Amino acid sequence: MKTIEDLKRLRDQVQSTTRMRHDSSRQIIVGMGTCGIAAGAREVMSTILDEIAKRKLDDVLVRQTGCIGMCEKEVLVDVVLAGQPRITYGNVTTADIPKIIADHVVNGRIVKELAIGKFVE
Amino acid sequence: MEHIRAHVLVCAGTGCVSAGSKKIEAALRDQIAKHGLDKEIKIVETGCHGLCEMGPLVIVYPEGVFYVRVQESDIVDIVEQHLYKGRVVERLLYTEHDTLEGIPSYKEIAFYKKQMRMVLANCGQIDPEQIDEYISVGGYEALGKALTTMKPEEVVDEVKKSGLRGRGGGGFPTGMKWGFARNAPGEKKYVVCNADEGDPGAFMDRSVLESDPHRVIEGMAVCGYAIGADEGYVYVRAEYPLAIKRLKNAIEQAEAIGLLGENIFGSGFNFRLKIKEGAGAFVCGEETALLASIEGKRGMPRPRPPFPAISGLWGKPTNINNVETFANIPQIITKGADWFASIGTERSKGTKVFALTGRINHTGLAEVPMGITMREIIYDIGGGIPDGKKFKAAQIGGPSGGCLPEQLLDLSVDYDSLIKVGAMMGSGGLVVMDETTCMVDLAKFFLSFTQEESCGKCTPCREGTKRMLEILTRITEGQGKEGDIELLETMARDIKTTALCGLGQTAPNPVLSTLQYFRDEYEAHIKEKRCPAGSCAGLLEYTITEECKGCGLCKKACPVEAISGEKKGLHEIDQDKCVKCAACFAKCPFKAIKKQ
Numbered sequence: 001m002k003t004i005e006d007l008k009r010l011r012d013q014v015q016s017t018t019r020m021r022h023d024s025s026r027q028i029i030v031g032m033g034t035c036g037i038a039a040g041a042r043e044v045m046s047t048i049l050d051e052i053a054k055r056k057l058d059d060v061l062v063r064q065t066g067c068i069g070m071c072e073k074e075v076l077v078d079v080v081l082a083g084q085p086r087i088t089y090g091n092v093t094t095a096d097i098p099k100i101i102a103d104h105v106v107n108g109r110i111v112k113e114l115a116i117g118k119f120v121e
Numbered sequence: 122m123e124h125i126r127a128h129v130l131v132c133a134g135t136g137c138v139s140a141g142s143k144k145i146e147a148a149l150r151d152q153i154a155k156h157g158l159d160k161e162i163k164i165v166e167t168g169c170h171g172l173c174e175m176g177p178l179v180i181v182y183p184e185g186v187f188y189v190r191v192q193e194s195d196i197v198d199i200v201e202q203h204l205y206k207g208r209v210v211e212r213l214l215y216t217e218h219d220t221l222e223g224i225p226s227y228k229e230i231a232f233y234k235k236q237m238r239m240v241l242a243n244c245g246q247i248d249p250e251q252i253d254e255y256i257s258v259g260g261y262e263a264l265g266k267a268l269t270t271m272k273p274e275e276v277v278d279e280v281k282k283s284g285l286r287g288r289g290g291g292g293f294p295t296g297m298k299w300g301f302a303r304n305a306p307g308e309k310k311y312v313v314c315n316a317d318e319g320d321p322g323a324f325m326d327r328s329v330l331e332s333d334p335h336r337v338i339e340g341m342a343v344c345g346y347a348i349g350a351d352e353g354y355v356y357v358r359a360e361y362p363l364a365i366k367r368l369k370n371a372i373e374q375a376e377a378i379g380l381l382g383e384n385i386f387g388s389g390f391n392f393r394l395k396i397k398e399g400a401g402a403f404v405c406g407e408e409t410a411l412l413a414s415i416e417g418k419r420g421m422p423r424p425r426p427p428f429p430a431i432s433g434l435w436g437k438p439t440n441i442n443n444v445e446t447f448a449n450i451p452q453i454i455t456k457g458a459d460w461f462a463s464i465g466t467e468r469s470k471g472t473k474v475f476a477l478t479g480r481i482n483h484t485g486l487a488e489v490p491m492g493i494t495m496r497e498i499i500y501d502i503g504g505g506i507p508d509g510k511k512f513k514a515a516q517i518g519g520p521s522g523g524c525l526p527e528q529l530l531d532l533s534v535d536y537d538s539l540i541k542v543g544a545m546m547g548s549g550g551l552v553v554m555d556e557t558t559c560m561v562d563l564a565k566f567f568l569s570f571t572q573e574e575s576c577g578k579c580t581p582c583r584e585g586t587k588r589m590l591e592i593l594t595r596i597t598e599g600q601g602k603e604g605d606i607e608l609l610e611t612m613a614r615d616i617k618t619t620a621l622c623g624l625g626q627t628a629p630n631p632v633l634s635t636l637q638y639f640r641d642e643y644e645a646h647i648k649e650k651r652c653p654a655g656s657c658a659g660l661l662e663y664t665i666t667e668e669c670k671g672c673g674l675c676k677k678a679c680p681v682e683a684i685s686g687e688k689k690g691l692h693e694i695d696q697d698k699c700v701k702c703a704a705c706f707a708k709c710p711f712k713a714i715k716k717q
Contacts, residue, residue: 001379002387004265007256010378014253020128020182021246032207042205049161053124061183062126064207 016058024061025082026105028052031074033067039074040093047094048077051101060105073116079104090116123160127204129153130180132245134169134331135324135363136485137176141193145177148193152200162204168332168367170245171486172232175215180245185226188213217504232483235501237464239472240448241488244332249367252374255335261380263451267343268388271454276347277303280450282458284470289315289406289443290521290547290623292469292536298440301430302348305438310350312341313434315411315443316357316364319403320519321570323550325474326444328486330357330364333448334371338394340447342381343454345392348440352393356411359398368396403574407622408441410576421576422622443548445474465491469535477503479552480510489534496530499553510555513654514638518547520567521627523634524560543634545627559656560639561646564632565593571628582625585616589632598659601647610636651717658701661716665692668713675705675714 001007030036030045045062052060070076073090077100080086087110089100096114103109131137131146146164153159170178175189179199186209188199195213202208214223217231224230238244247254255261267276281296302310314337318326330337341353357365372394375381383391397415404410405420412434414420433439449471453461462470469491475498478484482504489498495515499505506512514524517534523544525532532538536546554563572586589612592605613629620626636643645651652660665675671689683699686692694705706714 004262004269004386007261007265007386010253011256011259011262014257016257017251018247018254018257020125021130021185024183030207032205037206046161049124049126057124060124062124063183066206066208 019059020061024059026057026059027061027063027078027080028101028105029063029065029078029080031067031076031078032064033071033074035067035071036074036076041075043094044075044077044092044097047097048101051097055101055106057101057105070116081105081108084108085118087115088117088119089114125161125163126183127162128165128182129162129199129204130165130167130178130182130245132168132170132176132178133166134173134176134245134328136169136173137178138363140176140190142177144193145179145191145196148196149179149200152196153204156200156205158200158204165248166250167245167247168243168249169328169486171236171241171328171488172230172483173486174482174484178245179213180227184209185228187215187225187227187230189215232485232487232502232504235493235497236488237472237490238488239452239464240329240336240445240474241332241486243336244328244486247333249332249334250370252335252371252378252380255333259455260335260451261339261375263454264339264342264346264380265386267346267454268386268390273303273347273349276343276454279458280347280453283453283461284458284465284468285446285449285453285461286469286536287442288445288449288473288546288548290518290545292546295442295446298430298442299344299347301428302350302438302440305431307438309352309437310348311434311437311439312345312348312350312353313408313412313415313429313439313441314341314353314355314447315406315408315441316355316361317399317406317411318358318361318444318548319401319406319574320521320548320550321567322478322552323476323519323548325476325486325549327361327364329444329448329474330361331367334364334368335375336448336451337368337444338371338375338381340450341394342385342392343450344440344442344447346390348438350440351391352395354395354397354415354434356397356399356405356415358401360401365396365398372396402576403571404576404622404624407624410622411441412439421578422624424621445549466533466535468537473534473546473549475549475551477551477553479516480506480555480558481553482507491535492533494531495525495534498534498551499530503553506553506555510557513554513556513558514560514563514635515554516552516563516567516631517550518545518630519550520571521545521623521630522547522550523630524563524638525634526638529638543630543637545630557654557656559597559652559654560635560642561593561597561652562654562656564635565590565597567631568593568628571624575624575628579619579621579625581616581619582621582628585612585620586625586628588612589616589629593632596643596646597652597657599646599650599657601643601650603647605647606636606640606643655716658703661701662696663694663699663701663703663706664715664717665694666713666715667691668711670711670713672710674708674710678704678708680704 179188285295286292410422429439676684
């Protein structure tokens with residue numbers, strides 16, 4: 001390390017090591033109730049993690065939630081972007097994940113054919 | 122290629138480690154691997170979070186869920202329920218004392234709400250053994266800013282302007298101290314960090330070194346640049362093995378990437394750090410004794426002047442600050458003196474870390490803005506006194522400080538207000554006492570500590586504290602005489618004015634402040650041979666009341682055969698034989714034995 005720019009570069013590189021402990025503007029939430037798990041939520045979660053890693057989306061938080069009652073629509077996956085309504089996708093399979101992430105999480109375009117609801121928090 | 126979706130922070134501060142956090146971490150690792158989550162969940166060992174009472178602590182991010190008193194057997198649930206399924210394990214959540222509801226997140230806990238965690242900002246939040254984590258939250262940017270955009274004089278001025286005062290005891294303005302060392306003639310200068318934390322009940326410096334060692338290193342390097350020193354020493358007591366280990370590791374990491382060493386940030390500034398392990402003598406916290414100890418001599422103070430800023434380590438100009446003072450430096454440089462000076466009171470700026478101990482619900486570390494009241498610290502943050510007991514007094518500033526009674530609970534906590542009422546900030550130990558503590562006994566405890574730690578160089582301290590301790594011991598044993606109080610006062614004043622160093626000059630403070638606020642307790646001991654708190658064994662009398670059923674258990678328990686009585690008849694204690702061991706008191710099933 002020779003200059004202050006070197007330090008800033010290193011900081012940017014290692015920022016992902018602690019970013020999780022602060023708030024983030026992009027979140028993906030997977031329904032992990034018994035219904036969700038039975039419908040394959042765990043596989044969906046693994047695919048989400050792989051996809052995020054592939055695209056180096058270090059700042060995206062992946063969280064879980066419980067059953068919200070629409071068990072027949074499981075696996076449910078929510079995408080929350082700062083300042084926008086929370087969008088719920090239903091009957092999600094591992095095959096849908098690349099599209100949800102590419103269109104919605106990265107480019108901010110809701111995947112209308114999979115979306116089943118939105119709510120404003 | 123993997124994405125980490127959750128961090129599990131396991132506290133590896135000394136408090137939590139002794140409560141078993143290492144076992145918990147191993148169990149976590151096992152369970153996480155067993156569920157195939159090891160590629161998406163990271164375990165982070167952190168330093169102390171301050172809420173030591175509730176340890177071992179486990180915090181799960183991104184939710185920030187705060188689990189307390191976690192046992193090895195709880196790990197299965199944390200992994201299966203929370204990490205796998207996202208269901209918070211409610212029974213492990215922290216609960217406030219006045220409600221029974223679990224509080225899931227860190228930020229909502231009353232203990233943290235009133236705190237202002239600046240020096241402790243990273244404590245418990247980053248892995249102290251990874252320099253990357255410190256850098257990821259902006260670490261070493263203060264050093265970069267100082268070295269590349271500021272002249273050394275400007276750094277000194279910035280620290281002066283911030284109003285920062287020494288956090289180790291006396292509260293001397295840090296910027297002024299730096300200025301003296303900077304202006305002292307000489308090519309070779311030293312920076313020394315006093316990490317010889319010795320006050321009973323104080324552990325904030327240990328905690329900072331264990332939890333965020335790089336912050337202290339950065340503060341010292343900035344100081345080195347400001348005063349023109351290229352070498353520094355951290356004087357740590359050998360009783361802090363974890364702090365020493367983490368500090369050593371941190372120094373090596375900083376050297377490896379060029380944040381310590383030659384030509385830092387291409388500025389031409391060189392700085393190296395060494396660790397000196399102290400043997401744990403209290404007097405070595407006094408700066409001249411500390412320097413003697415680094416030089417390999419016996420740790421004894423010498424008269425000042427010359428002050429270390431002029432003639433310090435090996436006769437060279439030396440700046441000495443304590444751990445918490447150095448830990449304040451990086452934020453002053455990055456956020457500016459005006460920002461720092463906007464926190465606190467007129468003459469006490471910034472925050473202070475207090476170690477809460479004694480009869481208080483939340484034993485631990487709390488960082489608060491200067492000017493907060495004692496009541497807020499003890500009741501809002503500390504959670505009040507356990508077992509429904511009444512608050513009696515708080516000893517602030519360790520054995521050099523004073524004892525403050527209930528009527529001073531609303532006092533503003535800052536350097537000058539505390540001095541005015543006969544206490545001092547000291548290093549920030551805060552020992553809380555309830556109604557069962559005897560104030561004479563308390564003064565005796567602190568004085569016996571300073572007496573034992575006296576190095577013996579000057580007579581007032583060596584002899585004076587010994588004589589005072591003899592008088593106090595006599596009083597607590599019921600042998601107090603008329604005139605004892607006056608004699609204590611005279612001796613205390615003489616020692617204060619004539620002792621060589623800070624240890625001796627402040628040793629009588631606990632006696633003086635308890636005399637000031639609890640004189641009636643001293644008088645009760647001397648005149649009525651009575652201990653109002655019911656704590657001095659020598660002054661207690663055990664008697665058996667009418668409640669006695671004559672079961673004979675007390676008689677069996679008594680080691681000196683002082684109890685007599687027939688089966689099913691009223692028993693009696695022979696006061697001449699009784700040694701006040703309280704064995705009968707503990708054994709009686711009918712609470713028929715009275716202690717007075």
